[in-house]
Amino acid sequence: MSYTPNAANLAAAMKLRRQLGYWAATAVLYLFCAGLVFDEIAAGTTPARQGWPVIWYPFAGLAVFYFMIRNASRLGIPNWHLAFLQAIFAVVYDLLLYSALKNTHAAILIGMPVIFVFCAFALRPRQTIALALVAITGLAIACGLMVGVGGASFESEVINFALTTIGIVSVTVVTGDLSKLRSRLKAQKQELEQALAKIETVARTDDLTMLANRRRMTELLDLEERYDGAEQTVCVALMDLDHFKSINDKLGHAGGDAVLKAFAETCRQVVRDEDTLARWGGEEFLLLMPGVGMQEAKVIVQRILTHVRAATFGFRDDRLAVTFSAGVVERQPAEKMGITVMRADAAMYAAKSAGRNRILLGAT
Numbered sequence: 001m002s003y004t005p006n007a008a009n010l011a012a013a014m015k016l017r018r019q020l021g022y023w024a025a026t027a028v029l030y031l032f033c034a035g036l037v038f039d040e041i042a043a044g045t046t047p048a049r050q051g052w053p054v055i056w057y058p059f060a061g062l063a064v065f066y067f068m069i070r071n072a073s074r075l076g077i078p079n080w081h082l083a084f085l086q087a088i089f090a091v092v093y094d095l096l097l098y099s100a101l102k103n104t105h106a107a108i109l110i111g112m113p114v115i116f117v118f119c120a121f122a123l124r125p126r127q128t129i130a131l132a133l134v135a136i137t138g139l140a141i142a143c144g145l146m147v148g149v150g151g152a153s154f155e156s157e158v159i160n161f162a163l164t165t166i167g168i169v170s171v172t173v174v175t176g177d178l179s180k181l182r183s184r185l186k187a188q189k190q191e192l193e194q195a196l197a198k199i200e201t202v203a204r205t206d207d208l209t210m211l212a213n214r215r216r217m218t219e220l221l222d223l224e225e226r227y228d229g230a231e232q233t234v235c236v237a238l239m240d241l242d243h244f245k246s247i248n249d250k251l252g253h254a255g256g257d258a259v260l261k262a263f264a265e266t267c268r269q270v271v272r273d274e275d276t277l278a279r280w281g282g283e284e285f286l287l288l289m290p291g292v293g294m295q296e297a298k299v300i301v302q303r304i305l306t307h308v309r310a311a312t313f314g315f316r317d318d319r320l321a322v323t324f325s326a327g328v329v330e331r332q333p334a335e336k337m338g339i340t341v342m343r344a345d346a347a348m349y350a351a352k353s354a355g356r357n358r359i360l361l362g363a364t
């Protein structure tokens, strides 16, 4: 039975939503730019044969990128590949607009730094620098062509080139710092998650026997209770070491501790993977057995008792035999797990009274 929500699926869904959000924002921007070109074609400032390909270009890209975003995880496309391709596409589009538009010619260059802002979180500093080099080189070629072929003024193109390059370089530096900050935050988050996982393990583990502790077992019992309604039986066994006080008297408290540790290790060897053994108190252990009925549970506990009887516990030569008394009960329908454990406790005390070193089934 699994109680853990699928966090990975949730994170993937949120990432997809964020990427589609960026895609939609870009689509609005592209649509606006297509409107500008259309307007200049209508006004006669941009020739139709030059303008229409610039109008269609972004729509083809939007369709391809929509498909890629939707299928990125299935096709194994990393996030930064997608961002880098989209950024290159946008840089080329901005340069095409720069060449095609006449009235809003210079203003369109403001789009360049905006592209870098969009990529701030998706690209690493080196990738952003590569993108900046592509953009500045492309801009230099476009400005050169404007002067050489388009007859634009050399001075105005130099000013356009210089101001846009300053914008690109500034945003690249800032996004590089942002990226470093983000990496540091990510590393700190990972450290915190690891520390939290460690704390959770410590909080749920008995530090002497390394078994689950009473807190962890109580959590599992609560989960069993909440799991109510599933047609699954569950049994618990309360196991208490016999005459443990005299073991302490013979071996000393440290010897008693060593016996408890070795006892836990011996039990661990025979406890089924689906069962949980916890240290419930001093020399008391609780075994939770989901999916079994009384008779099967008795067989499981008997196997543990037989294994324990066959071993000796203590320090080097100072070893002695250990037994335990156990009460086994099956949870009744809708019964509080606290009551189930109390019934196991009563059965365990009955086993003690009946002479110890035995297993008794609790009353239903």
Ligand SMILES: Nc1nc2c(ncn2[C@@H]2O[C@H](COP(=O)(O)OP(=O)(O)OP(=O)(O)O)[C@@H](O)[C@H]2O)c(=O)[nH]1
Binding pocket: 240, 241, 242, 243, 244, 245, 246, 248, 252, 253, 254, 255, 256, 257, 260, 281, 282, 283, 352, 356
């Ligand atoms: N060494 C050690 N002893 C512990 C620990 N926790 C509890 N004990 C001892 O376990 C003993 C339990 O004694 P009792 O409850 O009288 O029971 P018992 O001697 O096992 O006798 P029965 O349960 O009646 O068979 C006490 O002496 C506790 O001090 C522990 O963590 N380490």
